[in-house]
Amino acid sequence: MTLPWRVVWITGASTGIGAEVARQLAAQGITVAISARSADKLAVAASGHGNLKPYPLDVTDAEAVTATFSAIERDLGPVDLVLAAAGTYAPVSLEDFSPRPFRIMYETNVLGVVNVLSAVLPALRRRRKGHVAWIASVAGYRGLPKAAAYGPTKAALINLAESLKPELDGDGVTVSIINPGFVKTPLTAQNDFEMPFLMEVDEAARRTIAGLAAGKFEVAYPGRFVAILKFARLLPYRIYFALIRSAVLKR
Numbered sequence: 001m002t003l004p005w006r007v008v009w010i011t012g013a014s015t016g017i018g019a020e021v022a023r024q025l026a027a028q029g030i031t032v033a034i035s036a037r038s039a040d041k042l043a044v045a046a047s048g049h050g051n052l053k054p055y056p057l058d059v060t061d062a063e064a065v066t067a068t069f070s071a072i073e074r075d076l077g078p079v080d081l082v083l084a085a086a087g088t089y090a091p092v093s094l095e096d097f098s099p100r101p102f103r104i105m106y107e108t109n110v111l112g113v114v115n116v117l118s119a120v121l122p123a124l125r126r127r128r129k130g131h132v133a134w135i136a137s138v139a140g141y142r143g144l145p146k147a148a149a150y151g152p153t154k155a156a157l158i159n160l161a162e163s164l165k166p167e168l169d170g171d172g173v174t175v176s177i178i179n180p181g182f183v184k185t186p187l188t189a190q191n192d193f194e195m196p197f198l199m200e201v202d203e204a205a206r207r208t209i210a211g212l213a214a215g216k217f218e219v220a221y222p223g224r225f226v227a228i229l230k231f232a233r234l235l236p237y238r239i240y241f242a243l244i245r246s247a248v249l250k251r
C-alpha cells in the first residue's frame with residue numbers, strides 16, 4: 001500500500017495503538033513525530049528507528065501542545081496527518097463514585113484532542129491540506145456498565161468529529177474518527193473480565209492505517225463486534241437494558 005503522508009504526528013505514541021501505528025508508518029519510510037508524557041519510552045522507540053522523532057508532551061497542557069506542533073513543523077516540515085491517540089481509562093464503580101476519574105478522563109480524552117485540534121487546525125486550514133484523526137471507541141456508541149466516565153468521553157469524541165467534518169471538508173482538511181473494540185494494550189491489561197473479539201495491537205494498527213489511507217470518516221474494528229454494537233444502538237431502552245443486565249451484569 002502506498003501511503004499518502006510524508007510527516008505524521010501521533011500523540012499517545014509511547015505504548016499501545018499509537019506506538020504501533022508509529023512503528024508501522026516509520027517502517028514504511030514515513031517520518032513520525034511521537035508524543036506522550038513518558039520521555040524515556042519515546043527515546044527508546046526513537047533509538048530503534050531513525051524515522052521516529054520524540055516530542056514528549058502532556059496533551060492536557062494546551063500551550064505545550066501548540067509549542068510542540070510548532071517545533072515539529074519547524075524541525076520536520078508540514079505535518080500531513082495528525083493522529084490523536086492519547087487517552088486513558090479507568091472503570092467507575094458506584095462504591096467509590098467521585099468526580100476525580102471523570103476529571104482525568106474528560107481532560108485527557110476530550111480536551112486533549114481539542115488542544116491538538118486547536119494547535120493544528122489553523123495551519124491545515126490555511127494550507128487547505130491535511131488529515132486530522134482521533135481515537136474514540138465503540139464504547140462511545142451507547143452507555144455501558146463501569147464506563148460512566150470513559151464512555152461519555154468517547155461519545156463526545158465521535159460527536160466532535162461529526163460536528164467538525166462538514167466544515168473542514170470545505171476547507172480541504174480530512175477528518176477521521178477511529179473506533180476500536182477491545183485491543184490488547186496496557187490500557188486493557190487492567191480489565192478483569194473476558195474481552196469479546198480482543199484484537200492484537202499490530203492488527204489494530206494495520207486497520208487504522210489502511211482506513212486512514214483510504215480517507216474513511218469512520219475506521220471501526222473488529223467488524224463483527226462493531227456490527228453488534230451498532231445494532232444495539234438501534235434497540236429501544238427496555239430491550240437494551242434487559243440485554244445489558246443479562247449479558248454484562250449477569251443478573
Ligand SMILES: NC(=O)c1ccc[n+]([C@@H]2O[C@H](COP(=O)([O-])OP(=O)(O)OC[C@H]3O[C@@H](n4cnc5c(N)ncnc54)[C@H](OP(=O)(O)O)[C@@H]3O)[C@@H](O)[C@H]2O)c1
Pocket residue numbers: 011012013014015016017018035036037038039041057058059060085086087088089108112135136137138179180181182183184185186187188
Ligand atoms: N485498547 C483498547 O481496547 C482501546 C479500545 C478503544 C479505544 N482505545 C483508545 O485508543 C487510544 C490508545 O489506547 P491504548 O489502548 O493504546 O492505550 P495505552 O497503551 O495506555 O496508550 C495510551 C497512550 O496515551 C498516552 N497518554 C495518556 N495520557 C496522556 C497525556 N495526558 N498526555 C500525553 N499522552 C498521554 C500514554 O503515554 P504516557 O502515559 O507516557 O503519557 C500512551 O502513549 C486511547 O484513546 C484509548 O481510549 C483503546
